[in-house]
Amino acid sequence: MSAPTNRRSALRLGLGVAAALIALSLPLLLPLFQVTLLTNILIFSIVVTGLVLLTGILGLTSFGQAAFMGVGAYTTAILTAQMGWNPWLSLPVSLLVTGVIAWLLGLLTLRMQGHYLPLATIAWGISLFYVFGNTPALGGFTGLTDIPPISVFGLALTSPRSFAYLALVCLGLVALGAQFLLSSRVGRAMRALRGGPLVAEAFGVPIFGLRVQVFVLSALMAALAGWLYAHSQRFVNPTPFSLQAGIEYLFMAVVGGSQHVWGGVLGAGLITQIREQLRDILPGLLGQQGNFEVIVFGALVIVVLQFARRGLWPLVELLLPQEQMRVLPERERLGSRSKPQPGTPLLSVQHAVKQFGGLRAVGDVSFELRAGEILGLIGPNGAGKSTMFNLITGVNPATSGRVSFLGQDISRRSAGHIHRLGLSRTFQHVKVLPDLTLLENTMMGGYARGRAGIIRSMLHLERREEAALQHEALRQLARVGLGDQAFAPAGGLALGQQRILEIARALVADPALLLLDEPAAGLRYGEKMELVALLRRLRDEGVTILLVEHDMELVMTLVDRLVVMNYGEKLAEGTPQQVQGNADVREAYLGVDMDEEGAA
């Protein structure tokens, strides 16, 4: 790490310690009313941290977090106030009950796409609110009272000041865990999923499973907040767990910065403070009572969305010293797969057919790819190349026929399964995460080579694996010539370099076969030449490549063999010279001077 980077890290750490010390002194220094408000802010921040993970990072909007908070609060209320349990014993039960409910709701709703999921969260948010309000055993809308205080080392936390410290510790642990999670393999997978399922799936992320896990995790955070809330207020009723509260938590995340853990805390602090101030000021100003602060919140959210789409935390970040990802010492290397001997059959497509209704996009196409070669798949527009690509990568299964890879039938396998077998791909329309660095983007390619899950990541126990992944990604970035830009954001790269970054990402997976989907599309001449040089180098290093490409010049100068498709059928197969001499191919490419292209 360079000296300025060290200084920036030290400065940032210093600011973090100062902020922690200020936070620790606040419960002692503030007047009592403000301490109660601070406790509420800390508790709300825990709920919003869950929303940052679920909505800001993963992209699943939930209006129902307040309801999960209610489940946690009511469970502890019943167990402690009515059954005499110790609150510390009711905590795991509150978490378990909420976790099971969230898991069941997640299984039912998380396959929904688009706006159906937010609608579903509204539906169960309302349902749970009315369950709380209409169940006599839960005290109806009046609620439950006589909830005992929490004791720590025999000291009952009855004063707001002592309780604030418990809330502070809980928020500290939750925020730290969330921060650790985001800087892990799972966190990168979550960010990748936000941009759509294609990339995540292509690198072996179990999409539905990850969604359910993060959904349950965010519900557990809400349940912890509910447990704290019940024992700080010492009574519960349905109001703080209503849909309106659920919407307010979303406001907090959006205003603060829904993609940043500290943004969530900032949002919770701002909205809670502003609400209290407005409740005091507005009735006096307007001369009548009412929930006018809600109107102001609405306006505030619109203004923030207009001028700071990503919330306020990114603006705060501009004032803070920027820290680059710390490169950990490499203690061990990632295991690598055994590759087939050059010349042995790697991929075999036999009588593949793909029918889209009445349209036969691929009709009875067969070909084989051997280890160590570059095979080009070419054809005019609409020939069926992308459809064939999708059949091989598992994005779309064939209607009939068989695709086998390394001797295994993959015709009906998912993209993730095929990737884990050793196939790695790039995308026709570049799919890198622009806000993440080249290094982080590249590390995404090694998802399937890691094992750490959510719990290990939150506890930061995956550092050895993370170090190995970092160094592998750095090696692959250097291999493709992007090593000196590893810590720059990927969004700043030109298109040609983004395509090369995708190749580095694919290489981190240690693939037996690299599939490139139109890698030269949109590149300038110089960028194409760099790409050709890179692919030649990779071939010389033993990488097997299947290339779907439009650019005849690039294909003819690069590949060992070619498969030519036209109208979904295989038109020709052979070396570039053989294909160039084929009369059918010449006709299909009418107007293209193939001799000249090939000679270029």
Ligand SMILES: Nc1ncnc2c1ncn2[C@@H]1O[C@H](COP(=O)(O)OP(=O)(O)OP(=O)(O)O)[C@@H](O)[C@H]1O
């Ligand atoms: N999901 C789909 N549903 C219906 N038709 C499709 C679908 N995908 C592709 N097609 C059709 O299948 C045919 C082959 O398309 P495909 O995209 O595979 O061709 P291509 O060779 O990759 O073309 P291009 O070079 O323009 O990308 C086209 O007629 C296309 O309209």
